[in-house]
Amino acid sequence: MKEEALQVLKERRSIRKFKPGQITQEELDAVLEAGTYAPTAGGKQTPIIVAAQDPETVAKLDEMNAAVINGGKGGASLHPYYGAPTILLVLEPEDAMVPDLDSASVACNLVNAAYAVGLGSCWIHRAKDMFASDEGKELLEKWGLPKTLKGVCSVALGYADEPLPTPFPRKVGYIVKV
Numbered sequence: 001m002k003e004e005a006l007q008v009l010k011e012r013r014s015i016r017k018f019k020p021g022q023i024t025q026e027e028l029d030a031v032l033e034a035g036t037y038a039p040t041a042g043g044k045q046t047p048i049i050v051a052a053q054d055p056e057t058v059a060k061l062d063e064m065n066a067a068v069i070n071g072g073k074g075g076a077s078l079h080p081y082y083g084a085p086t087i088l089l090v091l092e093p094e095d096a097m098v099p100d101l102d103s104a105s106v107a108c109n110l111v112n113a114a115y116a117v118g119l120g121s122c123w124i125h126r127a128k129d130m131f132a133s134d135e136g137k138e139l140l141e142k143w144g145l146p147k148t149l150k151g152v153c154s155v156a157l158g159y160a161d162e163p164l165p166t167p168f169p170r171k172v173g174y175i176v177k178v
């Protein structure tokens with residue numbers, strides 16, 4: 001049994017406060033590689049992971065995500081990526097078999113790998129609305145990606161600037177053996 005892997009799965013928690021320093025290329029590459037090994041429907045590997053580290057792009061993504069929260073009214077005071085210096089976006093082509101499930105699998109690998117290499121992470125939603133917007137489509141085009149890609153989720157990534165939250169007790173009835 002791979003005890004280390006089980007410990008990562010049990011101990012990893014979402015981090016909502018990050019130090020401003022950028023993560024290393026080695027850490028980023030390890031997390032991204034883990035994402036590519038997530039199970040996907042039919043082994044098609046349809047998700048696309050975009051790693052944003054440029055401060056201007058990270059700020060733009062933060063602003064776009066905040067605008068979704070505020071119903072398109074902008075969100076200068078909100079920071080849904082919690083100050084993380086790296087944002088990982090998980091996108092899917094429109095013809096993917098089960099895009100939400102494949103992308104969720106990728107995101108799980110990303111957050112667990114982040115913890116395994118000593119990083120903090122937080123799974124963030126609203127990517128669907130972000131990349132359905134004209135602004136999102138412009139970013140996809142700027143990055144050389146098809147404007148038809150659908151946003152599924154994103155991951156805030158960086159060095160934690162808070163202790164790991166205490167896990168909630170596992171609920172009664174979570175497992176049923178038959």
